Amino acid sequence: MTEESVKKLSKKDLIKTWLTWICWAQRCYNYERLQGLGFCHAMSVVIKKLYHDKAEISEALTRS
16 A cells, blocks of 8 residues: 555544534434434545545445
8 A cells, every 4th residue: 555545634624524523413313313314414524535436425425
């Protein structure tokens, strides 16, 4: 694995993910999905930075 292939998250990315989680975690709370939509929305910040292909982004959001 080369240094070019390693993708790193910045502190700004992590803070943005945390703030999104805090703001959106309880917005879509129901018994079937619990906090799934809020979690997926918060993780989208990180997923979009790590994956650039739309198919990979879609798979990652489906996994989360």
